[in-house]
Amino acid sequence: MEMTDVREDLAAFRREVSALREVVSALREEMFALRGVVAPLREKVTILNEVVAKDNKETKKLKGEYAALHDAMVRLEQAIIEERTTRQTVVEDLRQEVRRRAAPSGRPQGKITKAFHDVTAQTEPQPSAHSDVIVQTEPQPSADSDTTVLREALRTVTTFDAPSAIGEDQLTALLQSLPHLEELTVRVPSFGTGRWLRLLPTSLRTLYVAGPEMTEPRWPGWYGNGLSVSLQGVAADTISHLATELGSRITLLVTDAQVTTIPSQLRDAIIRVGPNTIILPAGVGDSELTELRSSRETVERLSVSTADLPRLRGQLPEGLKRLNVRGPEVTEPSWPGWDEDDDLSVSLQGVAADTISHLADLRRTVRVLEIYDCPDLTAGSLEPLTRCPGLWWLTLSGGVHDAVLDSLSGCPGLKVLTLGNRQRPAETAFTAAAYTRLVKSCRKLQELWLHCTADTGQAVLTALKEADLGRDSDGRPRIINLIVPEELWRQLERQEGGRVTVYPW
Structure with missing residues (x-):
């Protein structure tokens, strides 16, 4: 074989190897992307498995409670039957007493016609030519006697x-x-x-x-x-x-x-509300709080006033999963949308910003926190969240400024963040630069749920695509899921790319 042919074959082989390397590189990129998608799915599957196991345990417990409750209800029904029988006996005794009192001693009680009463009621009755018997009766008592006695009994x-x-x-x-x-x-x-x-x-x-x-x-x-x-x-x-x-x-x-x-x-x-939800009024007594904590009922959802939140230290029911804290003007409790295992999810409605400082004193791990209609929210008011290391889901509704976003850098475990108000998207006041800084500082952040104007959404998407998002804790290229309202998603879906994926809300 000529050396020229060998060189040509070698060059062709090198080109094939180069092409294969590009294919392998592309496949590696796709594998990294798939790992980023599979990881949160695995987490959710693990969570679901734990939930199913806990549900099975709760089902066995409920079956035992149901059997005990059924026995108690059988006894209660028997007691009700006996009580009704006793009532009927009492009423019948009252009626007999009425009849006894209405009837003259030693004389029959009965109805007589007016004509017969007129004949026999004469002062000196005369014997009949056709009879050797004289019948004498006395006027019947008033027809209201029975009714009067029954009314007194009632x-x-x-x-x-x-x-x-x-x-x-x-x-x-x-x-x-x-x-x-x-x-x-x-x-x-x-x-x-x-x-x-x-x-x-x-x-x-x-x-x-x-x-x-x-x-x-x-x-x-x-x-x-x-x-x-x-x-x-x-x-x-x-x-x-x-x-x-x-x-x-x-x-x-x-x-x-x-x-x-x-x-x-x-x-x-x-x-x-049902067997597991309680809404407490403002100023409820300490004895009621203690009873609530030791209640045999499984209280999973509890709503309290903001003034009573500091008094709940050590008083939360063991099975509580969702806590709603409402301000004085709130009439419609908004329950947290997610609960996980035995940890606590909290929603704050219409409260002062300093209410956040009491969350760490509840002696429970707060995993989910949703804050609605809190007008005085500042970077300083969010500082207590650094004492909630288990926090992984945070919702801030309403106007959020750059300083507020920068303060969230103290929440390294944050995975899901929701910002803005769907009914009032124009209130969103942060910049895309602050948003990018937050994503870089919170390395575990995976999902960003955003309510904002179209211009802000476009700016955030562009900034995230251009930013160096680094790698996650497993060394894989980091992927960010940006979730926006459907009408905004239609405008942004074709512009996604890099490490950012856009989904509709």
């Missing part, structure tokens, strides 16, 4: 279970005869407009309103000296009726309905 009744067939007018009339009532059960068909609520006596301590499908009542218990109310299987407008007619009399409300807005009349009441 005045002593303290517990009443209204039949489902009773109408609102009948219930209204009946309540006027029950001045010492302490416990009342009412079915939804009787509820009507709720005007009968105005007639509830001041002695009433417990009101239970049940829907048509409810067969096992859940009593609310007592709190304070006011009225405790339990709602099961009823429409949400029932709460409005209660708030309007009873107002501040209610100190405890237990309901299985989804409460989104707290009526102003119920701001001083403890509200239990």
